[in-house]
Amino acid sequence: MEKPGDLEAEIKDLKARLAEAEQTLNAIRTGEVDALVVSGSEGDQVFTLKGAEMPYRILVEEMNQGALIIIPDGTIVYANTRFAALAKTPLEQVISSSWQQFFPPDKHPQLEACFKTAAPLGPLGELSLLAADGSSCPVQLSLRTMRASGVEGFSVVVTDLTERKQSENALRKTSEELLEKNGALEAFSYTISHDMRSPLRAMQGFVSILLEEYGSKLEPEAKVHLERIQSSAHRLDRLINDVLAYAKLSGGQQEVETFDLDKMMRDMVETYPNLSDPHIEIVPSSARVKGHEVALGQCVSNLLGNALKFVPFGRIPSVKVWTESIKGRLRLWVQDNGIGILPKDQLKIFDVFSRVHTNEAYEGTGLGLSMVKKAVEKMGGQVGVNSELGHGSRFWIELESA
């Protein structure tokens, strides 16, 4: 039976050793210790870290990545607090344990192969870091062989990918949602073009039949009313087409491509035969630009359509198209001899459904120029106009040169 005094002495001694151990651990952590003793099969081994000066160790301790030093038999001889936090294991347990317990067994052969190769190793692929509580987190490893002050082994930097993975997933989710919305828009566009144009076609068709085959039997005023129905139906048709084109331009994701401006102009004139007009002069250009070819074709055709349309009664239209290089960008000009635009209207005309003139004066839907602006801005370009009332207008589209 031991005396109480002996027990007290033993407790005191244990307390002192515990305090000493804590101090040692703290010293390791803060970089005040230069040597470590590891018990192995061949007796105790002493590892000194003379070269690792304190500021560097503090730096490693403070960094946001896990850091390990592993000796060839697989023992971890150094770990920073960040690694211990990632592994959810007390730091003193990490040190002197084997690396294997922190990585999935199926990755061991790959990692061992890396440890065996003497050459410096770059970043490894992604893998899981196993934590003590059974959870895991995605990490990326960067391995390097190191030989310093008699220590031979590997330094391993462990980057936590949890946040990156989360933002990657969020990004993927967003882009999937966008694709879905885009698909819904396409389906909606198709429904509109089919469902809204069908009854309209019937209205137009049957009004034509009435006018052609019963016109002679109708009173003049009845005929005028039928003609009004006809022109309204025609206008609605154009409106539907423009809304569809606008939805398509503003909704779709468009890849920016490099293309030949001249070829685009030729294709455009082919697509819109009304633009092969003797009053349009197109100065050939060898320029290549960055944008979206089909959309730009639509934009230029809208500008040309306007140039031919907004001409005072009795004046023969004269339209000229040419290009100009401005500091790595290309400006496409469309000049007309039309009615011109008041300064106060020059910004307004690019807004959706904005119209300066009544439909009786100049027919239109108020979508043409807003479509141009939207499409060109989607290609990273700009649009604008110089004009004076009564003296024609010069519209321009500016894109990045290729």
Added chain:
Amino acid sequence: MKCILVAEDNEDDFRLLLRGFEKAALTHKLVHVCNGKIAWDYLLGQPPFSDRHRHPFPDLLLLDPRMPALDGFELLRLLKSHPELSRLPVVVLSSSLVDEYKQTAKRLGAREYLIKPMDLDKYRVLALGLHQRWLAKVSPSP
């Protein structure tokens, strides 16, 4: 006189097409069916279309891509895989300007993809064009 099978769910559109042929002074027989399923039965000569005198095999099929029961694209798929019916010229007559539909129609073997006209005179022009391209030449009747 040739026979044209028109698979079209919209009665108005069929009437306008009929007018187009009348205005073009063409006397082909236009047979109207209102979905792809009935068109398929007609083409196979299944009841109630077994009498080929009353329900002649068509020289041309005009097809609306969107119809109830069996839509135009599904019918095109069926036709394409059929040994004899795959030879029947098919023209898709659609109100959609969406390019994907044109591509789908072409991929499934349609000879042409035409947009339904918005006025009567263009229906006349359309009828004339169909006549010249698919019906004017002498072709063996099955």
